[in-house]
Amino acid sequence: EPDAVRAFVAGDAPQKRVELIDSLIGTEAFAEQWAWFWGDLFRLASQVGPVKNSFQFWVKEWLQVDRPYDEVVHDLLTGVSKAHGTIPSLAFLSRSHQAKSRIVMSNEDYGILNRLDSIDQFNVDTSRIFLGITTSCISCHDGEAHLEPVSSWLTKKTRADFYRHSAFFGKTRMITTWDDRSKNVVVDLIVDDLAKGYDTADDAPFFTLSENRFPRLEGESYEPAFLLTGEKPKPGENERKALARMITSHPQFARATVNLIWGKLMTAAFVEPYNAFDLDRMDPNNPPEAPWTIQPTNPELLEALAADFRESGYSIHHLMKTIFRSSAYQLDSRYPAEWKDDYLPYYPRKFVRVLTGPELVDTITRVTGRPGEFQFSGTTVTRVKQLAAPSDLGARRGRGEGAEINALLLAFFQSN
Numbered sequence: 001e002p003d004a005v006r007a008f009v010a011g012d013a014p015q016k017r018v019e020l021i022d023s024l025i026g027t028e029a030f031a032e033q034w035a036w037f038w039g040d041l042f043r044l045a046s047q048v049g050p051v052k053n054s055f056q057f058w059v060k061e062w063l064q065v066d067r068p069y070d071e072v073v074h075d076l077l078t079g080v081s082k083a084h085g086t087i088p089s090l091a092f093l094s095r096s097h098q099a100k101s102r103i104v105m106s107n108e109d110y111g112i113l114n115r116l117d118s119i120d121q122f123n124v125d126t127s128r129i130f131l132g133i134t135t136s137c138i139s140c141h142d143g144e145a146h147l148e149p150v151s152s153w154l155t156k157k158t159r160a161d162f163y164r165h166s167a168f169f170g171k172t173r174m175i176t177t178w179d180d181r182s183k184n185v186v187v188d189l190i191v192d193d194l195a196k197g198y199d200t201a202d203d204a205p206f207f208t209l210s211e212n213r214f215p216r217l218e219g220e221s222y223e224p225a226f227l228l229t230g231e232k233p234k235p236g237e238n239e240r241k242a243l244a245r246m247i248t249s250h251p252q253f254a255r256a257t258v259n260l261i262w263g264k265l266m267t268a269a270f271v272e273p274y275n276a277f278d279l280d281r282m283d284p285n286n287p288p289e290a291p292w293t294i295q296p297t298n299p300e301l302l303e304a305l306a307a308d309f310r311e312s313g314y315s316i317h318h319l320m321k322t323i324f325r326s327s328a329y330q331l332d333s334r335y336p337a338e339w340k341d342d343y344l345p346y347y348p349r350k351f352v353r354v355l356t357g358p359e360l361v362d363t364i365t366r367v368t369g370r371p372g373e374f375q376f377s378g379t380t381v382t383r384v385k386q387l388a389a390p391s392d393l394g395a396r397r398g399r400g401e402g403a404e405i406n407a408l409l410l411a412f413f414q415s416n
Helices: 002-010 016-024 028-041 054-065 069-078 088-094 115-130 159-169 239-249 251-266 299-311 316-324 341-346 357-367 400-411
Strands: 173-179 184-192 374-376 379-381
Touching: 016 316, 028 054, 054 088, 069 088, 069 239, 069 251, 088 184, 115 159, 115 173, 115 239, 115 251, 159 239, 239 251, 251 299, 251 316, 299 316, 357 400
Parallel strands: none
Antiparallel strands: 173 184, 374 379
16 A cells, blocks of 8 residues: 555654564465465366365465464375365365376276376475475486486486385375266365375276376385485374375475575575475585585575574464565665676575566556456455466456456466
8 A cells, every 4th residue: 555655664663664564474465465376386276165266265274374384284295085175275186186088987987097197296296395306307217317417316316216205195095076967077086095005017996007197117016215314104104194294394394495485585596496406405514526516595594594494383474574574685676786696695685576467467456446356256356366266267268358367367477
């Protein structure tokens, strides 16, 4: 609000900036802004269930109340349900399931789902988002003699290591619900842990051979082992819960999360892209062999923020407040002297960024005094960020104002 900006500038309270930051974080507008960010991160479109877009509402809730992020991730990885739409966090797993276009003739036919393809995608997604590591390459081939230009750490990993990491989901079943009325399947899934494990030789009654991914090594059964440490589940421990425990307790989880948020707020992350961490190149006191160099732009600051994030109880609010209150965040985007790229690791000025699609549209409608009008969950809303996804614009068959707004979102890099 212009009046709020003028009042802030005119104010003389010594703590006015801290007070303003505290008043904004945790608001509904804050949750709307960051729910789109996490929706993109998890690749979510509209979701099924008794409450449409329930996942987005769930994200907004934990953002507002500042639920510990390690607990959030635990819920994302461990849910079970007879209808996944009733458990919002299960939308994360359901988005990775690899359904087929085969005609299914009975409720005894599991062939519409390639379970092992889905499990491998879970592996890739969890590593990408929560550990900042891309494992797609080692799902196809060993790292050695392939990934030397990309990652020193990944050169030491094999396809077998990838499969053992996938095996944490080895007992996870995603069964598409059968509709006897239409004699077909419906989109809601049953999710449980009653499958037999990760077996590339025979995953019956599911289809075994890889279809959406590079062909797997055949004829092997793999037991779970954490990719970063080799740790295995404790006796009797649910394997997905074991993975959630291992991920959230490892230093790389805090490091990857801090890097993600710092990159969003500061435009340039410590490690770019966010899912390209090379764990052999993190410690300035233990530098890698030439020609490798230390990877993060500022490894000391990254480690300090990661430690502070852990000590805060994985508080997203605390992490953001720490960054917002820093002199680095508050710097002008103009640099008064001659700029050199060598200054980048010190973040000596604010780096400008492109507005996101929702930010752009909502800004235009605000400054022109022409608010939007969108139907969402039984109410009329005026801003794109109040929606859950571009599909809520009502842009059907490329016609109408919704289609035009959707095109503008896409032009500013908003996913679908």
